[in-house]
Amino acid sequence: MNYEQAKARADILKAVAHPIRILLLDALSRGDKCVSELTGLVDVDQSSISRHLTQLKKAGIVTERREGAKIIHHLSCPCMLQAVDCSVDVLKNSKKRLDRNL
């Protein structure tokens, strides 16, 4: 793998690597939602959610469609949920190691 390829992969992973964006993906995994619905999930400004969604869209993980005044967001790459699951495995393994005092 060369640096360019690694950079492209890193850019996708960076788009996911934020607590709020992970919460957004989690919510979208249970169905399409508009910005105001997603804003209700966390205690941050609506503008912040808007920008997080922009990042997910730029990365190609989420798509949008307009429905009247609302913009509906859709998880177009559910595969990224698996990437999040991988991180859960790491957490579990780390915990196991701690439990064994390693």
Add this chain to the structure above:
Amino acid sequence: MNYEQAKARADILKAVAHPIRILLLDALSRGDKCVSELTGLVDVDQSSISRHLTQLKKAGIVTERREGAKIIHHLSCPCMLQAVDCSVDVLKNSKKRLDRNL
């Protein structure tokens, strides 16, 4: 999923989301290596590689063992390679969409 859980997952993914760290994981997937071997992979200072490895170790993705003067690094969570593969899927899907002019 609550914010704490999302934060823990994000911290793991952040540890991977950097081109150099992805190159390091890729190299380690083909066998354990010491710092100086890994430093040869990219044109950055040895201290930079050392710090990237520290992040991977803190996240619990890589472990180390000493062998004489050298410190050998080992990919303890190969599952993270799958997370990187997920990002490749996203890139492929994005490319497909572009090819269809969507």
Add this chain to the structure above:
DNA sequence: TGCTTATATGCACATATTTGCATATAAGCA
């Protein structure tokens, strides 16, 4: 012990990321 190789760390600096507030843009509706 003194020298060499291997790795880590303090420091300073540059760059990137996140955030809220205010405000802009866009759609729907009276």
Add this chain to the structure above:
DNA sequence: TGCTTATATGCAAATATGTGCATATAAGCA
């Protein structure tokens, strides 16, 4: 058109991240 709801964006400030250089620490060996 004027009002309301929905979403995006400019700006400024705070925080985080990545980097090289110099140097510290640790192991092996003559």
